[in-house]
Amino acid sequence: xxxxxxxxxxxxxxxxxxxxxxxxxxxxxxxxxxxxxxxxxxxxxxxxxxxxxxxxxxxxxxxxxxxxxxxxxxxxxxxxxxxxxxxxxxxxxxxxxxxxxxxxxxxxxxxxxxxxxxxxxxxxxxxxxxxxxxxxxxxxxxxxxxxxxxxxxxxxxxxxxxxxxxxxxxxxxxxxxxxxxxxxxxxxxxxxx
Numbered sequence: 001x002x003x004x005x006x007x008x009x010x011x012x013x014x015x016x017x018x019x020x021x022x023x024x025x026x027x028x029x030x031x032x033x034x035x036x037x038x039x040x041x042x043x044x045x046x047x048x049x050x051x052x053x054x055x056x057x058x059x060x061x062x063x064x065x066x067x068x069x070x071x072x073x074x075x076x077x078x079x080x081x082x083x084x085x086x087x088x089x090x091x092x093x094x095x096x097x098x099x100x101x102x103x104x105x106x107x108x109x110x111x112x113x114x115x116x117x118x119x120x121x122x123x124x125x126x127x128x129x130x131x132x133x134x135x136x137x138x139x140x141x142x143x144x145x146x147x148x149x150x151x152x153x154x155x156x157x158x159x160x161x162x163x164x165x166x167x168x169x170x171x172x173x174x175x176x177x178x179x180x181x182x183x184x185x186x187x188x189x190x191x192x193x
Contacts, residue, residue, distance in 0.1 A: 004147055004174045009043070009155035018053035022046055024108070027157045028137055039111040039118070039185050041137045043155060046070065046106065049098040055091030061109040061120040062087050063181045065141075065155070068101030084122045084141065084181075105155075107139055109183040120183040130173040131161025134186030138176060145178030152178070 007027055014023035022044060029040035043065065064070050066083035073079075073096045074089050081087055089095065091110070111118040122141065129136060138147070138158045145152040152158070160174055 005159040006147065006150065006152070007157045007159075009153065009157070014045070017044070018055075019051065021050050027139070028135075028159045038115050039135075040108070041110075041139075041157070041183055041185075042108050043139075044106050044108055046097050046099050046104045047102070049096060052095040052097065054094075055110060057112055057114060058091030058110050059113045059116075059118055060089055060091055060093075061118060061183070062089075063107040063109075063120055063122065065105040065107055066101070067103055068099065070100065070104055070106065071098040072096070086120060086122070107181050107183075109137075109185070111185055113188075115188055116185050117188050118183065118185045120181060122179065123182050124179050126176040126180060126182060128173055129160060129176045129182070132172075132186070134184055135159065135161040137183040137185070139181040139183075141179040141181060145176075145180065147176055148174050 009025065012025040012027070014025055016023055024042045024044040026040065026042045029037045031037040064081040064083050064085045069080050069082045071078065071080055072087065075093050079087060109118055109120045129138065140152040140154055140156050143154050147158050158174065161172060
């Protein structure tokens, strides 16, 4: 059986946002060699008020990682997202973020709506976690997280299940302890046309 794929957050180089106004650290995706993806899980750093890049056809889930809260405007509607707060919106939405503290980070779970169903939530001690027919990404929210007995630092991540890129596969399950953001991505049973 394969071991879970683990990525240490501190080892991920930052890359610029699509709009060039911020940086992100990509945790996992199914990108081709040309950089085209149908799902992606990343952590973005937001400095000052920033517009989000548009991603037509994509469902976006965001988890505020702090420090502090972030003020969001989504298609003109104001929303305060406290740490570990979650919001889901379409990639076509006009979104602006204004963090209340420096160094603000957010977890992004993005998946093409016509191909994937996705979900993200914050969970204490998930226990034995299985990918089933999909992919599970776990992001440690504290420094006391364990995956199959291995210690993780805050924001280290784990992938369970087969990557759609076919270049990587991971264990289908793991014993998970601590507080995590858990993203589940599964092929849409009835693709949208």
